[in-house]
Amino acid sequence: MILNTDVLIIGAGITGLNFALNLRDDLDIIVLAKNSLQECNSYLAQGGISVLRNENDYEAYIGDTLSAGGFKNKRQAVEILVKESRAAIKRLEQLEVPFNRDKNGELIYTREGAHSINRIVHCDDNTGEQLHKVLEKKVREKTNVKLIENCFFADLLASKNRCVGALAINEGKELNIIAKTTIIATGGIGGLFKNSTNFHSISGDGIAIAIKNNIKVEHLNYIQFHPTSFYEDIEDKRRLLISEAVRGEGGRLLNKEGSRFVNELLPRDKVTEAIIKEELKYKSNHVYLDISFLEKDFVLKRFPNIYKNCLERGIDITKEPIPVTPAQHYFMGGIKVDMYCRTSMENLYAAGEVSSTGLHGANRLASNSLLESLVFSNRAVEYINRTISPYSVIFKELIKKSDGDKDYYNNSLSIILQQEIKKVRGDIINELVAL
Template sequence: MAFKYDVLIVGSGVSGLYCALNLDENLNVAVVSKSSLDNNNTYLAQGGISTARDKDDIESFIEDTLKAGQYENKIEAVEILAKESIENIEQIVRYGMPLDKENGEIDYTREGAHSINRIVHSKDNTGEIVYKTLIKEVSKRGNISLIEDACLVDIFTEKEKCIGARFLKGDQELHIFSKVLVLATGGIGGLFKKSTNQRHLTGDGIAIALKNKIKIKNLKYIQIHPTAFYEENNKGRRMLISESLRGEGGKLLNKNKERFVDELLPRDVVSRAIFEQMKKDGSQYVYLDATHLGEEYLKNRFSFIYNECLARGTDITKELIKVSPAQHYFMGGIDVDLKSKTSMENLYAVGEVSCTGVHGANRLASNSLLEGLVFSKRAAKDINRIVGNIDIKVKNLDYIDTTVDQAIFDNINIVINEIKKTSEDFSDELFAYR
């Protein structure tokens, strides 16, 4: 089956949906999801979205981002992130995004390595609310088609230009041609045994880039989150315990119930401290204590964490939470410019699959949703500018003899092998497919 669109977006998280919403409404747009539309990492994000509080905070926000990223960030990208943060938060609020407020003013919280409180949030399930806000707005747009459960296998190219993509949907192969293709396929957490990511996110976009000689960058920069809920023998996705819980006063304790680290240091620093403490204690976890914050506050401010922990046998209002580090985010990805363009003509990449250079070697807390907003909007604006000058035709191309499982497995091996080349730290035992 063959289809043609002006713009094809692969991925239904914050970056894919927001890109679609910022495209001209006279363009015919398709958003394709590997699983159900809501089965993405955006939906899992808890803490919030970072933003400059005002113009006076921009310089400080830039410095916090650079410091967390070990000054390996792309300074121009960080400046764009900070300077364009406020307008993008205002835009999703216009779409209906509810932000928590106190006395009528936005209630900014604080997370690790931020010098001030600058995180906007909706309880502790901000990502879910962002997704629901955006998908509701998408449903109002007659020019946007949604396709679920279609696995990206590869892209189509002609004269070194991208002209569409090949998908498998069940036992059916779909050929979707487009003037512009946007990869918003998310991260690589599904490759790892211990990750907070959705399990089906296995680096499809990275595999496509590697197969087509599209520039990639910083594949070794993989972030470990300090606090994932510890469950013995859990082979599925690890439940994230949001950094915002530490930002509001949660304390990390060793087996003797003693603090051993400043909880608001950058994620890589806190994760290393926890690994060292676990080794000292001879334990598979440390404790996170939030009991002193009070039952009413915890149930209201952190309702998601409270309910999810309770379902797993831990009442966070009365008991310590067992936590340990887990793979969480990918700072590397497909190399893009400040408009999210890749090295291949008519191909863009946004969100976690891309490497804008914003995060450097370590992402600052809550900069992920913001990056998805800022740079997908920049991509959309550039696409609006160029798409009218592009013309492609539907072609009769060969079909492949494979299954969805085999296609996914082939792409997984491509990505794992490339990651392993970057550092001896990435041994087979870390990966779920080795």
């Protein structure tokens, strides 16, 4: 089966949905999800989204991101992220994403490891789920967007380094989707690991297909292990993440003897390393994260989902420490993109966790991932909206209007082409004048 579209978005996490919502209404858009729409890592995000707190925070936020990334970050990407963070959050506020607010209606900011101040906005402790729900609802209201679930992206359709769409498998049938612009937003690689906080189905498919098609990828060894996933003796099951925000609110890491062994707010790689050392020292497969000394009401209000999920596993976090151990969590490398998410293949974009903007360096600062998805997809949207050929839209309108009348079609077309030629001439003259 063959489908034609203006834009094909592969992936329906926060990244894919943000594209679908903000691309022009006059473009035909198809969005693919491998399984259900909810089976994406975006849905699992707990802690929140970082944002520039105020102008005084500019250097500090950049410094925190660089330092967490081991100074391997691309500075330009970090500056863009920080500068455009407030606008990205403002857009979400306009969509009425239910961020936690104080009595005066002001956003509440929390803190996570390696942040020097509180600068993370959140929706309780399931920010990703609440954000995804809002975006999904808004996307479903758009008549130009077609969402296809249970549709497996199998390969790109490309010729001479020019992407013309993708091959997918939907309910056992081949689907050739021809698209002017294709966006890969297939997320990370956690499904390749035995112990990961990711959904197993998020398994690096986008990267594998990029490599197969000779598209540039980078930093494939930059893989982040989160220090605190709930320890349980299970195989083949996603590991429950105990958000960094638990440590941000004062949670303490304890070894088998009940002693603290590390500054809990160090970057993730440092805390992970310290936990592994402790586990080896005590020949144990976990350490403990204790938050039971905090006010019970506060814990229940701040971490309702972590409380519920731990209780289901036999641990009451208001009374006892949580057994935790590191697990694969995030992929900083990926398909190499520029600051508009353009890949090395023409007409092909990549965004979100599958992409490498270079922003995170060798280790991601907590809560910078959703923000990266939003900021860079917003930039790519703006670029695509401005540059995607308007002709298909014009032709579609014209065919509809002419209703089979060839003369009407030809005359209208020649008027449109003359107008376009004038515009192009105007642009060239302007460029020459500017020179």
